[in-house]
Amino acid sequence: MSEEPELTEAEALAAEHALGVLSAAERAEAEARMARDPVFAAEVAAWRIRLAPLLDMVAAVAPPAALWARIERRLPANDNDTDRERAVRRLRFWRGTAMGAMGLAAASLAAVVVLMGRPPVVVQPRPAAPPAPLLNASLMPQAGGPQPLFVAAYDPDRQALIVTSLVPPGTDPLHVHQLWLIPQDGKxxxxxxxxxxxxxxxxxxxxxxxxxxxxxxxxVSVEPPGGSTDPQGPSGxxxxxxxLGRI
Structure with missing residues (x-):
């Protein structure tokens, strides 16, 4: 496995951003990259679509009652500027919007004139292959408990498994968590x-x-640093x- 190529840095970052597991600084960096890199933004959007069903596994949490009031206070519209400044800002915005709309309409009209002089082109649509089903798994604690310790999602199209640990960092610094796939043959x-x-x-x-x-x-097994000492499977x-099941 270690000799096989892993996801690129951009693909891994996009997947982690879609999962919402980045720190505040990493999330800000990812969003800035989305703004300047359309390919990366599309990668994030694709992962969000693939991983959206995992949201059904998370219980809804009601926001604090004072949250909306704090958001309103932070909006630029509530800055202490004068009515005149706000009016000038709105005027500039709508003037620019109107000029942009007029230019877009003129360009559209010119395109219509050109296209009307061309013979019609008949495009035969190709039947799209149905996407392979996304698989997911909730890894429940063997000691008992209502919440999973790990969640995983497998995308057959990308042939990649995204695994997220819900175990708090620092819980057991003397051991590591090793992930195992146990297919139908049981090995x-x-x-x-x-x-x-x-x-x-x-x-x-x-x-x-x-x-x-x-x-x-x-x-997931609990192993000494470096992983299992048994070449046939977990030692811990x-x-x-x-x-794994279909979503």
Whole structure:
């Protein structure tokens, strides 16, 4: 697995931004990159679509009653400028908008005149292949508990597994969490380490992609630093386990 190419830096950052696991500084950097890089912005949007079903796994939380009042106080419209300054600002905005709209209308009219002189082009649509189903898994604690310790989503189109640890950082500094794929043959395959409180994008190259299917199991074991000492599978206890299923 370590010799296979992982997701690019941009793809991993886009996936983490879509999952909402970046720090405030990292999120600001990602959003600035989205503003100047349309390709990166499209990558984030694609991951948001793929991972949107995971939102159903998160319980809704009501915002504090005073939140909206704080937001209103921070809006630029509530700055202490004069009515005259606000009126001038609005006038400039609408004047620029009107000029832009007139230019757009003129350009559109010219395009229509050119297109009317061309013979019609018949385009035969190609039937689109149905997208492969997205799989997800909630890895529940083996000691019992209502909340998952890890969540995972597999995108067959990109052949990538996104794993997010919900374990608070620093819970057990003397051990590491190792992720395992247990396909239908029951033999564990190591997918690598998952750091507490973070997410990781893991590529699934051949022949691993054939094993990542509905009903396959994901498990996380607690191991010494460096991972399992058993080449056949986990050497430590299983902390969490869950099966992949369609969303």
């Amino acid at each position: 564990p395959r190591s997918l690598g380490m998952v750091e507490p409180g973070k997410s990781r994008a893991m590529p699934m190259p051949k022949p691993m992609t054939d094993m990542v299917e509905e009903g396959a199991e994901l498990a 206890p299983i902390a969490a386990k869950g099966k």
